[in-house]
Amino acid sequence: MSSRTVFPHFAAGIVVKGFGRGSKELGIPTANFPDEVVANLPSSMGTGIYYGLAKVMDGPTYGMVMSVGWNPYYKNTKKSMETHILHVFDEDFYGSWLRVVVLGYIRPELNFESLDLLISAIKNDISTAERKLAQGCFDKYSDHPFLTCPVDTIVKNPAIIASHNVVVIATPTASTAIQKEASDITSAGDALDSSCEVEKTTTSDSSSVNGHLTNGHSS
Numbered sequence: 001m002s003s004r005t006v007f008p009h010f011a012a013g014i015v016v017k018g019f020g021r022g023s024k025e026l027g028i029p030t031a032n033f034p035d036e037v038v039a040n041l042p043s044s045m046g047t048g049i050y051y052g053l054a055k056v057m058d059g060p061t062y063g064m065v066m067s068v069g070w071n072p073y074y075k076n077t078k079k080s081m082e083t084h085i086l087h088v089f090d091e092d093f094y095g096s097w098l099r100v101v102v103l104g105y106i107r108p109e110l111n112f113e114s115l116d117l118l119i120s121a122i123k124n125d126i127s128t129a130e131r132k133l134a135q136g137c138f139d140k141y142s143d144h145p146f147l148t149c150p151v152d153t154i155v156k157n158p159a160i161i162a163s164h165n166v167v168v169i170a171t172p173t174a175s176t177a178i179q180k181e182a183s184d185i186t187s188a189g190d191a192l193d194s195s196c197e198v199e200k201t202t203t204s205d206s207s208s209v210n211g212h213l214t215n216g217h218s219s
């Protein structure tokens, strides 16, 4: 049996509609990924609440918190992957490309006795994420080619693969530049381990490597 870190997990997809509860009931909007992105989560990345970085189209990179699972409070029947970006946007961005780098785990998904308790828990998650991200350990990911390359690169090249924490765009034209930049980012998992307090999940699956990427779009 072997163990490995799940993080970072890279994902990109077009923002789709959810149930509209994030903004209206909770006051905390969450951008939903399409089913394809959810289906491509590595089996080792279980349901729960995560934190990391997010970027809409070619906009700035922000911190984020993410819920992965069935939202036990609402008893959803479909697994979702919902990202609350730590920024106040002027308007909705349904239909836009969202890129995320999931960097750590916060807690399991829970049921709550009231909506207020769910909201308090999410606010706690936001504080936790802000604290973790403020440590500066993740700054390298803001400069990671996955986030810095134009969104067009990802849209036009869906065959993106990740290997040992280095994102490679698998086309001749894009790959040279991207790989060159990416080569500066070595063994991100090790860097995380040595300089940050990062929660790790473990798995007995030894067939995968660190740094996963899922890509999807609705259409």
Ligand SMILES: Cc1cc2nc3c(=O)[nH]c(=O)nc-3n(C[C@H](O)[C@H](O)[C@H](O)COP(=O)(O)O)c2cc1C
Pocket (backbone or CB within 6 Å): 018, 019, 020, 021, 022, 023, 026, 028, 029, 030, 031, 032, 049, 065, 066, 067, 070, 071, 072, 073, 074, 075, 082, 083, 084, 108, 109, 110, 111, 118, 121, 122, 125, 126
């Ligand atoms: C950081 C964070 C933590 C969350 N934690 C839970 C949780 O513990 N239990 C739960 O049922 N839902 C949880 N949610 C999911 C919310 O219930 C969900 O975002 C809300 O239902 C909005 O869904 P919608 O975008 O599909 O409308 C969490 C969401 C976020 C962003």
Ligand SMILES: Nc1ncnc2c1ncn2[C@@H]1O[C@H](COP(=O)(O)OP(=O)(O)O)[C@@H](O)[C@H]1O
Pocket (backbone or CB within 6 Å): 015, 016, 017, 018, 019, 020, 021, 022, 023, 024, 028, 029, 030, 031, 032, 083, 084, 085, 086, 087, 088, 089, 091, 092, 093, 094
């Ligand atoms: N800070 C933010 N984080 C995530 N989504 C946001 C944010 N600000 C605005 N939005 C918009 O709000 C939408 C989510 O609102 P929400 O009420 O949760 O509805 P839905 O259930 O359709 O996801 C996102 O798809 C996005 O377009």
